[in-house]
Amino acid sequence: xxxxxxxxxxxxxxxxxxxxxxxxxxxxxxxxxxxxxxxxxxxxxxxxxxxxxxxxxxxxxxxxxxxxxxxxxxxxxxxxxxxxxxxxxxxxxxxxxxxxxxxxxxxxxxxxxxxxxxxxxxxxxxxxxxxxxxxxxxxxxxxxxxxxxxxxxxxxxxxxxxxxxxxxxxxxxxxxxxxxxxxxxxxxxxxxxxxxxxxxxxxxxxxxxxxxxxxxxxxxxxxxxxxxxxxxxxxxxxxxxxxxxxxxxxxxxxxxxxxxxxxxxxxxxxxxxxxxxxxxxxxxxxxxxxxxxxxxxxxxxxxxxxxxxxxxxxxxxxxxxxxxxxxxxxxxxxxxxxxxxxxxxxxxxxxxxxxxxxxxxxxxxxxxxxxxxxxxxxxxxxxxxxxxxxxxxxxxxxxxxxxxxxxxxxxxxxxxxxxxxxxxxxxxxxxxxxxxxxxxxxxxxxxxxxxxxxxxxxxxxxxxxxxxxxxxxxxxxxxxxxxxxxxxxxxxxxxxxxxxxxxxxxxxxxxxxxxxxxxxxxxxxxxxxxxxxxxxxxxxxxxxxxxxxx
Amino acid sequence: xxxxxxxxxxxxxxxxxxxxxxxxxxxxxxxxxxxxxxxxxxxxxxxxxxxxxxxxxxxxxxxxxxxxxxxxxxxxxxxxxxxxxxxxxxxxxxxxxxxxxxxxxxxxxxxxxxxxxxxxxxxxxxxxxxxxxxxxxxxxxxxxxxxxxx
Numbered sequence: 001x002x003x004x005x006x007x008x009x010x011x012x013x014x015x016x017x018x019x020x021x022x023x024x025x026x027x028x029x030x031x032x033x034x035x036x037x038x039x040x041x042x043x044x045x046x047x048x049x050x051x052x053x054x055x056x057x058x059x060x061x062x063x064x065x066x067x068x069x070x071x072x073x074x075x076x077x078x079x080x081x082x083x084x085x086x087x088x089x090x091x092x093x094x095x096x097x098x099x100x101x102x103x104x105x106x107x108x109x110x111x112x113x114x115x116x117x118x119x120x121x122x123x124x125x126x127x128x129x130x131x132x133x134x135x136x137x138x139x140x141x142x143x144x145x146x147x148x149x150x151x152x153x154x155x156x157x158x159x160x161x162x163x164x165x166x167x168x169x170x171x172x173x174x175x176x177x178x179x180x181x182x183x184x185x186x187x188x189x190x191x192x193x194x195x196x197x198x199x200x201x202x203x204x205x206x207x208x209x210x211x212x213x214x215x216x217x218x219x220x221x222x223x224x225x226x227x228x229x230x231x232x233x234x235x236x237x238x239x240x241x242x243x244x245x246x247x248x249x250x251x252x253x254x255x256x257x258x259x260x261x262x263x264x265x266x267x268x269x270x271x272x273x274x275x276x277x278x279x280x281x282x283x284x285x286x287x288x289x290x291x292x293x294x295x296x297x298x299x300x301x302x303x304x305x306x307x308x309x310x311x312x313x314x315x316x317x318x319x320x321x322x323x324x325x326x327x328x329x330x331x332x333x334x335x336x337x338x339x340x341x342x343x344x345x346x347x348x349x350x351x352x353x354x355x356x357x358x359x360x361x362x363x364x365x366x367x368x369x370x371x372x373x374x375x376x377x378x379x380x381x382x383x384x385x386x387x388x389x390x391x392x393x394x395x396x397x398x399x400x401x402x403x404x405x406x407x408x409x410x411x412x413x414x415x416x417x418x419x420x421x422x423x424x425x426x427x428x429x430x431x432x433x434x435x436x437x438x439x440x441x442x443x444x445x446x447x448x449x450x451x452x453x454x455x456x457x458x459x460x461x462x463x464x465x466x467x468x469x470x471x472x473x474x475x476x477x478x479x480x481x482x483x484x485x486x487x488x489x490x491x492x493x494x495x496x497x498x499x500x501x502x503x504x505x506x507x508x509x510x511x512x513x514x515x516x517x518x519x520x521x522x523x524x525x526x527x528x529x530x531x532x533x534x535x536x537x538x539x540x541x542x543x544x545x546x547x548x549x550x
Numbered sequence: 551x552x553x554x555x556x557x558x559x560x561x562x563x564x565x566x567x568x569x570x571x572x573x574x575x576x577x578x579x580x581x582x583x584x585x586x587x588x589x590x591x592x593x594x595x596x597x598x599x600x601x602x603x604x605x606x607x608x609x610x611x612x613x614x615x616x617x618x619x620x621x622x623x624x625x626x627x628x629x630x631x632x633x634x635x636x637x638x639x640x641x642x643x644x645x646x647x648x649x650x651x652x653x654x655x656x657x658x659x660x661x662x663x664x665x666x667x668x669x670x671x672x673x674x675x676x677x678x679x680x681x682x683x684x685x686x687x688x689x690x691x692x693x694x695x696x697x698x699x700x
Contacts, residue, residue: 007694014692022661038631039661121631151696157668158640158700161633237637242606272645276699 001062001367002147002289004112012109015116015155019043020102027099042122042160044115045101049419052096055118056108060128060146060170061089061370063113065357068368070111072353074104083353085338085346087410087461088167089127089370090118094417116154121162121248123153123233127169129177130371133290134379136327139189140196142172144287145225148278152226159233163240164248166233167205171489179372179488181213181496182206182464184250185232190219197221202232202262203254206458210498211251214259216266223277231270235262293365293380299330302383315390317401317439323386326379332386334364334378335371336398337408341433343397344426345411346374355396363389372488373410373449375403405442406450406519407433410461414454414471415478421454423471423478428452428511435512445519448532449488464488466533467515468499479505482514484544485536494533500541503548510550517547554682556663556674557651559689561682564675566622566653568603576600581624584608591616601653606634610641617648622673627656636669640700643670660685664692668700 004012022039025031031039037047044055056071063071071091075083078100079093086092096104108114117124126146133141149168153159159166171178172189180186186201197219204213220228232250240253254262309316323332336356339345348356356376360368363385364378371377376398381389393399402408409432412418414425429452436442451465455472462468468483486499506514519532521544526535536544555564569580575590576582578599582590587602601622604610613620623642625635635654642648653673654666659680666674667689676682 007696010693011696018691035630035659035661121633154696155665155692156697156700157665157695158636159633160665161631161636234637234640238606238634242632242634 001064001143001292002059002286008151009109009112011155012112012114012116015043015114016102016105016109019105023098023102038120038161042117042120043105044118045098046119047419048094048417050417051094052098052101053092053094053417054096054101054104054115055086055090055092056113056115057118057125058089058091058113058370059150060126060132060143061130062143063368063370065360065366065368067111067113068353068357068360070107070113072350072357074107075348075353076350078104081350082347084344084413085348085370085374085376087372087374087459088125089130089372090125091370092413094413119165120160121164121166122160123156123162123166123168125167126150126153127167127178127183127372129171129173130369130377131177131324131333131379132172132369134326134328134331134333135173135177136325137174138172138327139174139191140172141287141290142170142187142189143290144283145222146170147286148283149225149229152229159237162233162237163242164245164250166236166250168229175491176489176496177372179461179464179496180204181490182210182461182488183213185229186213187225192219195221198225200228203251203259204496205249205251206461206463207249208246208456208458209249209251210458210463211255212496212498213251214254216259216263222283223280224274226278227273227276228266228270230273231266234269235265239265295328295331295380296382299328299383302330305383305386308387314401315387317443318390318399319386321401321405321443322399322403323381330383332381332383334381334386334389334393335403336368336376336378336393336396337400337402338375338398339402339408340397340400341407341437342430344413345409345429352396352398355392356398359389359392359396362392373403373408375408401439402442404447404449405439406436406445406448406467406515407442409450409452410465411452412454412460414452414460418454418459420457421471422456422473423454423480424508425452425454425460425469425471428469428471428480428508431508432512432515435516445523446529446531448519450515451486461488462486463498464496465499466536467518469511469515472505474505478508480508480511481505482511482518482548484518484541485533487533487537494537497537502541502545506548513550514547517550518544521547552676552678552680552682555653555676556682556685557653558672559686561686566601566624566651566673566675568624568626568655579621581622584610584613588612588616591619597621601651604635604638606632610638614646617642617646617650620648620650622651622653623648624653624655625671627654627658630657630659630662632657636666639666639670644699660688663688668695668697
């Protein structure tokens with residue numbers, strides 16, 4: 001992965017010093033909460049229902065074991081022994097005191113981490129395909145370019161006070177695993193006549209007004225990435241609405257201008273800076289930092305784990321559901337499930353963070369990648385290590401064989417923590433976990449992405465779940481809307497989709513029953529091994545509407 | 551308006567102001583709304599010591615041909631979360647090559663100075679509760695930022 005140099009370290013240390021002084025002035029009463037709010041948010045610090053929450057950046061999800069241990073230490077010392085992975089490949093601590101935050105940031109700086117722009121109306125953490133660099137279907141490794149975008153956007157003087165937050169995602173595979181169509185800017189790798197370039201999407205997003213991004217540029221040669229982004233950001237900064245925060249995202253601007261006029265404005269701005277191309281030598285130097293693994297050419301011949309696979313059904317299920325093919329034959333990409341029974345989705349305890357750091361060192365060259373689904377994946381596992389790795393992850397409670405099943409759900413913190421939420425989402429996750437507690441049953445339903453949000457801000461991405469659950473408040477009571485047919489990624493067979501509501505909102509105890517009915521309808525009408533979402537794509541949501549009446 | 555401002559990294563008396571009576575001919579060191587400035591300019595008025603005001607809603611492109619005639623450009627910040635002025639300054643300074651003073655007015659806090667300076671501002675008439683002298687510290691925050699061109 002990328003290795004910080006002295007300049008990177010200096011910038012982070014100087015940012016900590018700047019924020020420490022802002023906290024000092026806030027506590028001394030020299031800064032009002034109104035002023036401080038904007039300043040703390042652009043450094044990832046929220047004031048929630050019970051305490052401060054700090055969101056720590058994990059650029060494109062990659063982190064090393066030293067960083068994982070530091071996160072464990074922060075959870076242990078400053079939080080209540082937990083941390084929470086987010087859908088944007090970051091991590092959150094939910095129980096902090098303001099006066100501790102500068103010291104926490106200093107601890108993070110010691111391991112080359114920070115909370116810069118993890119919140120606020122600025123360019124947020126850039127996300128990427130968690131399988132970047134190792135996916136079988138990858139056109140080219142997009143992580144080095146993600147890193148250069150990270151550097152470009154970090155503390156960019158012009159773009160710290162945008163109309164609203166700005167999220168960029170990047171994906172390098174034939175299949176999009178980073179939901180690029182649901183970001184303010186989405187970048188998909190492309191190759192034309194041997195030249196690397198990007199397909200640029202703009203104006204996608206979830207929240208109150210879900211939109212699928214539109215193609216702004218079909219092929220942008222990589223050396224133009226930063227100047228083109230700058231042109232988009234400048235047009236947005238100058239013309240995005242600032243009178244209504246619910247209409248301030250770039251998707252609203254693109255919708256109001258129309259994609260053609262928006263493109264014209266971007267091209268006009270870009271013409272002024274088009275000659276500021278990216279130094280491809282720098283990109284090459286950064287790329288070298290990501291090429292760290294020397295792969296064993298004989299890995300595909302490894303047989304030992306197969307004996308256990310044949311006689312140990314739990315190990316076999318884990319292999320089947322929690323590991324993926326790797327571009328180097330024999331190697332596996334292993335996803336650690338942070339969705340065990342009885343724990344809020346995406347939460348990890350201190351001991352798990354420490355334990356996972358050790359696992360990373362033993363089996364994956366000391367690194368790991370956080371996924372969009374709030375899990376953690378180990379990208380380069382040698383087949384000879386699979387058996388031992390399974391045992392180690394089982395001991396940590398990170399080996400539930402439920403990846404891509406219903407219980408691998410995305411869930412926002414909801415009313416339990418969040419001051420925006422209308423309804424509880426974690427309690428619904430618990431209900432669903434209790435209701436669907438039979439792994440064999442989950443495996444029979446196959447790949448089903450269930451996403452839950454506690455309010456229409458849609459942090460749990462309910463619009464893009466194959467099945468989505470949205471918490472709403474009806475006269476002081478929690479109700480839940482069920483949507484079906486959303487799809488975050490896209491490939492040739494399945495384009496990105498926003499799910500549709502199948503009927504009136506239901507009470508909490510009905511949610512598992514409705515979802516079970518939806519799945520049973522699917523089982524009745526699926527053809528052969530057709531997946532849930534493929535079935536919905538074929539038949540529409542109409543057959544599922546009756547599920548609401550359980 | 552504060553009696554002191556920051557200009558080129560030092561505190562001085564406030565020498566740049568927004569005109570409060572844009573309908574009369576302005577006194578030196580005052581800035582007029584863009585439309586008014588253009589109108590007076592077209593009538594041949596003496597605007598040697600007069601600046602122009604850009605707020606977020608103003609399209610600055612008409613002044614591009616008059617850059618040499620501007621005493622200074624005043625960019626206003628009605629709220630400190632409103633970042634349009636940064637892009638105005640950047641265009642003026644880096645893309646159009648304007649070399650005169652670019653002065654920030656309004657909700658200007660010490661916490662923005664570093665970013666404003668790198669976007670092209672060199673003058674700051676700060677919010678009344680801000681201490682310009684103490685705020686000079688803000689220029690020392692970062693030694694080597696990421697953006698080679700900003």
